[in-house]
Amino acid sequence: MVGIGQSRQAKRREVTIGALVREAVDAALADAGVGFADIDAVVLSKTPDLFDGVMNPELYLADAMGAVGLPVTRVFTGGSVGGHAAIHGAHLVSAGLARRVLVVAYSKESEGNFTWALSRGLPFSAHLGAGAGGHFAPVIREYIRRSGAPEHIGWKVAVNHRRNAALNPYAHLRKAGLTVQEVRDSPMLWDPIRYLESCPSSDGSCAVVITDARHVTGRPAWIHGMAFRTETGHFAGRDEVNPRAGRDCAAEAYRQAGITDPARDIDVAELYVPYSWYEPMWLENLGLAAEHRGWRLVDEDRTAFGGDLPVNPSGGVLAGNPTGATGLLRFAEAALQVRGLAGEHQIDGVRRALGHAMGGASQFHALWVVGSEAPT
Numbered sequence: 001m002v003g004i005g006q007s008r009q010a011k012r013r014e015v016t017i018g019a020l021v022r023e024a025v026d027a028a029l030a031d032a033g034v035g036f037a038d039i040d041a042v043v044l045s046k047t048p049d050l051f052d053g054v055m056n057p058e059l060y061l062a063d064a065m066g067a068v069g070l071p072v073t074r075v076f077t078g079g080s081v082g083g084h085a086a087i088h089g090a091h092l093v094s095a096g097l098a099r100r101v102l103v104v105a106y107s108k109e110s111e112g113n114f115t116w117a118l119s120r121g122l123p124f125s126a127h128l129g130a131g132a133g134g135h136f137a138p139v140i141r142e143y144i145r146r147s148g149a150p151e152h153i154g155w156k157v158a159v160n161h162r163r164n165a166a167l168n169p170y171a172h173l174r175k176a177g178l179t180v181q182e183v184r185d186s187p188m189l190w191d192p193i194r195y196l197e198s199c200p201s202s203d204g205s206c207a208v209v210i211t212d213a214r215h216v217t218g219r220p221a222w223i224h225g226m227a228f229r230t231e232t233g234h235f236a237g238r239d240e241v242n243p244r245a246g247r248d249c250a251a252e253a254y255r256q257a258g259i260t261d262p263a264r265d266i267d268v269a270e271l272y273v274p275y276s277w278y279e280p281m282w283l284e285n286l287g288l289a290a291e292h293r294g295w296r297l298v299d300e301d302r303t304a305f306g307g308d309l310p311v312n313p314s315g316g317v318l319a320g321n322p323t324g325a326t327g328l329l330r331f332a333e334a335a336l337q338v339r340g341l342a343g344e345h346q347i348d349g350v351r352r353a354l355g356h357a358m359g360g361a362s363q364f365h366a367l368w369v370v371g372s373e374a375p376t
Contacts, residue, residue: 165315
């Protein structure tokens with residue numbers, strides 16, 4: 001990855017969707033030191049059309065992406081879509097089908113209705129109107145039951161991520177002085193998820209340029225391993241607390257990267273944490289902590305900004321969630337860390353970083369490991 005761009009995440013009512021996308025595209029091209037004429041293909045990451053009310057965005061955004069006359073692939077897998085799009089772009093390069101690929105991701109949720117889109121009636125199903133949190137809350141409660149984690153763990157994750165976000169000028173929610181007490185006292189939304197433990201609904205975009213070793217410019221983030229896995233969202237016996245698709249996805253990416261001890265070999269992780277409790281859950285699912293022990297890493301401050309395994313120094317999903325771009329943002333932030341270009345939220349001495357994306361009912365997973373040096 002040689003170019004990274006992102007827009008400011010917020011309620012961006014002052015720009016159109018096209019203008020929002022162009023902010024990230026222009027920044028990514030400038031970072032890579034290339035122009036539209038140097039791009040061979042475009043990959044677009046997009047959430048369901050109901051989220052922002054635009055059909056066929058690959059056509060609507062052709063000018064904004066510089067895609068006129070180029071092959072364009074639209075990727076869709078739910079909230080993990082940005083990660084899948086990045087991997088698809090890397091596959092185009094590794095297959096020799098393109099020298100440089102522009103991967104673009106966005107959401108403008110202020111122009112849609114996220115909860116309504118997620119709660120629409122399906123045949124032979126109850127009309128719940130519960131949104132995403134209504135689905136994930138029982139899974140979190142089951143994790144707490146299995147692991148014996150104390151209730152303050154979720155509050156502590158929220159404080160860590162929102163404080164980190166204060167160092168990230170692109171983040172939607174930046175709360176440097178947030179305390180555990182404030183999180184605990186915030187309204188309960190879906191037991192045990194409180195208001196300040198939840199991600200916002202954001203507008204934002206991200207774009208990256210991926211190329212091969214012959215066309216590297218500047219200071220790249222080298223892709224050491226990448227994988228995506230999917231399982232059916234609902235079936236008898238499915239473990240949503242520790243989904244197999246996530247475990248298999250991580251195992252394959254680590255195998256490609258030659259990683260045998262992820263907790264030791266990964267210096268920083270950008271994880272898809274839409275609700276605070278998903279930090280310890282994903283630490284376990286992705287092999288960064290032993291089963292039922294992920295919450296202890298949080299409790300011991302090991303995942304905080306100054307810990308030995310910092311999680312989401314950018315602030316992560318709790319600080320900004322333009323859903324179509326969120327997965328790509330996790331991948332891009334991991335790449336910024338190994339390039340040493342993360343600004344105030346840069347972690348010292350990062351050699352390898354992990355970017356993770358999750359979607360749907362935790363059945364879509366995408367992950368890559370990037371490094372500061374070319375893989376051997």
